[in-house]
Amino acid sequence: MDMVKVNSMDFGEFVDVFGNIVEKCPLIAAAVWSQRPFSGLEDLENHFFAFIDALPRSGQEGILRCHPDLAGRDLQQGTLTAESQHEQSQAGLTSLDTDDRLRLQQLNAQYRERFGFPFVLAARLSDRATVPRELARRLQCQPESELRTALGEVKKISHLRLTDLLGAHSHSAR
Ligand code: GUN
Structure with a gap:
């Protein structure tokens, strides 16, 4: 899958594909979709990470409890x-x-x-x-x-899951 494809996804498709990048937390993919287009894997994953970092402690603990x-x-x-x-x-x-x-x-x-x-x-x-x-x-x-x-x-788990999905094509520009 390349970034052209990722950037063309509608909301439903994006959440279907990326909903488990963070274990059982499709809400994060739902929020990240609004930030498109993405320039590559690193850009995409940084949006996931920024969402996690911006949560209050209760939300961060909630993410861990979904594992x-x-x-x-x-x-x-x-x-x-x-x-x-x-x-x-x-x-x-x-x-x-x-x-x-x-x-x-x-x-x-x-x-x-x-x-x-x-x-x-x-x-x-x-x-x-x-x-x-x-x-x-x-x-x-x-x-x-x-x-x-x-x-x-x-974040390491998310990175590996994203790499599985995007692999060698992740660096293609939009
Ligand atoms: N590391 C990679 N996947 C998982 C998971 O599903 N649960 C936990 N606890 N650690 C993991």
């Missing part, structure tokens, strides 16, 4: 979004043995208890050994810095 736990209930029940399923699968989280899955569920619960939102990590940049280690490390962080870290991970 499923890694190796959590949605994965078990087969109710993940296609994007999240793909990412968790790439990180090896869909084939954990029972002990590793229970360990991760325990850490996820501790994290949610401490910060009030789920642990978000760009799973595709990680693997099954790193995820629990990183989760345990981030559990020790201060809430303010952890919120910033988690939103940074949301």
Whole structure:
């Protein structure tokens, strides 16, 4: 898909295509559509990021709360979004043995208890050994810095999802 195509999309098509760039937050794509035309992938993603940055803390935490736990209930029940399923699968989280899955569920619960939102990590940049280690490390962080870290991970996930959609054509001018 190239930027000429993206810039020609009507509202409905744009939200259909980009509605899950931020997990389960189609409102962000709906808002970004108004900012078209976009000069390329970087311009487009900067509009997503600016929307996130401009939200009050409650909205930023809301975005994090739209993310499923890694190796959590949605994965078990087969109710993940296609994007999240793909990412968790790439990180090896869909084939954990029972002990590793229970360990991760325990850490996820501790994290949610401490910060009030789920642990978000760009799973595709990680693997099954790193995820629990990183989760345990981030559990020790201060809430303010952890919120910033988690939103940074949301942006990494968004970047990878946008790159999947736009790939090599992303730099074409409008
Ligand atoms: N990293 C990549 N995708 C996801 C997701 O769906 N949930 C969480 N928690 N982290 C992710």
